[in-house]
Amino acid sequence: MQTSWIPFIPESASTVSSKVDALYFYLSGVTLFFTLLISGVIVFFVIKYRRRSPFEIPRQIAGSHKLETMWSVVPFIIAMSMFAWGAQIYFENARPPKNANEIYVVGKQWMWKIQHSTGQREINELHVPVGRKIKLIMTAEDTIHDFFIPAFRIKADVLPGKFTTQWFEATKAGTYHLFCAEYCGMNHSGMIGSVIVMQPSEFDNWLSGNAGQQSPAVAGQLLYQSLGCVSCHGANGEGGRGPGLVGLFGRKVDLTNGQSLTADESYVRESIENPQAKIVAGFGPIMPTFQGQVTPEQLIQLMSFIKSLQVTGAPAATAPGPKLAPSPASAPSAAPNRR
Ligand code: HEC
Numbered sequence: 001m002q003t004s005w006i007p008f009i010p011e012s013a014s015t016v017s018s019k020v021d022a023l024y025f026y027l028s029g030v031t032l033f034f035t036l037l038i039s040g041v042i043v044f045f046v047i048k049y050r051r052r053s054p055f056e057i058p059r060q061i062a063g064s065h066k067l068e069t070m071w072s073v074v075p076f077i078i079a080m081s082m083f084a085w086g087a088q089i090y091f092e093n094a095r096p097p098k099n100a101n102e103i104y105v106v107g108k109q110w111m112w113k114i115q116h117s118t119g120q121r122e123i124n125e126l127h128v129p130v131g132r133k134i135k136l137i138m139t140a141e142d143t144i145h146d147f148f149i150p151a152f153r154i155k156a157d158v159l160p161g162k163f164t165t166q167w168f169e170a171t172k173a174g175t176y177h178l179f180c181a182e183y184c185g186m187n188h189s190g191m192i193g194s195v196i197v198m199q200p201s202e203f204d205n206w207l208s209g210n211a212g213q214q215s216p217a218v219a220g221q222l223l224y225q226s227l228g229c230v231s232c233h234g235a236n237g238e239g240g241r242g243p244g245l246v247g248l249f250g251r252k253v254d255l256t257n258g259q260s261l262t263a264d265e266s267y268v269r270e271s272i273e274n275p276q277a278k279i280v281a282g283f284g285p286i287m288p289t290f291q292g293q294v295t296p297e298q299l300i301q302l303m304s305f306i307k308s309l310q311v312t313g314a315p316a317a318t319a320p321g322p323k324l325a326p327s328p329a330s331a332p333s334a335a336p337n338r339r
């Protein structure tokens with residue numbers, strides 16, 4: 001839908017923005033229609049049924065099933081159409097596509113710290129290519145913030161102690177506003193930045209412009225060694241006293257309490273900060289908590305490293321450690337992982 005002619009609507013620059021606008025116009029249209037209808041009918045009735053003589057007694061009306069059914073069913077259908085349409089856009093927005101490029105966002109009073117998977121960092125600026133799906137993995141260091149890009153019609157809370165995600169695909173090169181949309185303290189109003197959408201080739205140039213940076217996955221591998229994760233999960237995440245971590249993201253994990261879940265950022269974070277909360281089936285609660293020992297940024301690095309441990313080929317991170325033979329304890333749980 002072409003909306004650029006409407007002065008108060010922000011520019012529309014992502015694949016979802018025109019869909020959000022269409023729904024918004026539908027809601028506004030329905031609201032406007034009924035506002036006009038009802039106010040018109042009020043004026044009409046006030047005139048039509050005005051009192052004409054001091055002792056007039058109006059004609060009595062007994063009620064009408066037909067009328068009552070109609071004014072229940074019609075609004076129901078309209079309300080459900082809003083719900084269904086809204087839910088459809090919500091679900092599309094809430095589920096990042098699997099092949100999206102990942103960018104990490106950390107909010108703190110009062111700035112946005114951004115890191116690309118190559119290691120490239122930026123502050124209050126987010127460079128992205130046109131026409132590629134981007135998934136933002138976001139957390140906060142201190143208090144609740146909210147990452148809002150009006151031109152993309154996306155907005156999501158950024159929380160301390162948790163990872164939230166949102167995704168977009170930019171459709172137009174340009175520079176767009178980035179806001180914090182959750183009051184977060186004195187300089188909240190200054191927590192703004194810009195999203196710079198570039199042509200893919202230009203973006204690739206920009207991304208490789210700052211060579212020699214350590215990627216979060218490589219930094220994560222060093223942490224994985226220095227924090228002693230190796231002693232239980234194996235040098236390359238092949239498992240041992242703890243479960244194998246190769247291919248963990250997106251994998252189904254069975255827990256000792258009989259439940260199961262799909263491993264995502266929030267689960268992995270919880271596994272590191274509060275390992276007792278969910279115990280993987282076949283293992284004991286022996287993993288120590290790392291709460292307070294790793295900063296949000298280090299958590300991101302550990303997660304990137306675990307993500308890089310893919311079944312196909314070597315881990316993206318370099319410097320493989322000595323190969324450990326998987327212990328019998330890990331063998332049953334590790335087997336279904338090797339998809
Ligand atoms: C003392 C051994 C030990 C150490 C050290 C340890 N873990 Fe664990 N880890 C385990 C065990 C055992 C489990 C499975 C039981 C559970 O869920 O707590 C586990 C579970 C996990 C899981 C969930 C795996 C799954 O398949 O669902 C992740 C992720 C994880 N650990 C990451 C780490 C990271 C990162 C470190 C280092 C910062 C670490 N662990 C250090 C023993 C350990």
Ligand SMILES: [Cu+2]
Binds near residue numbers: 107145180191
């Ligand atoms: Cu903020």
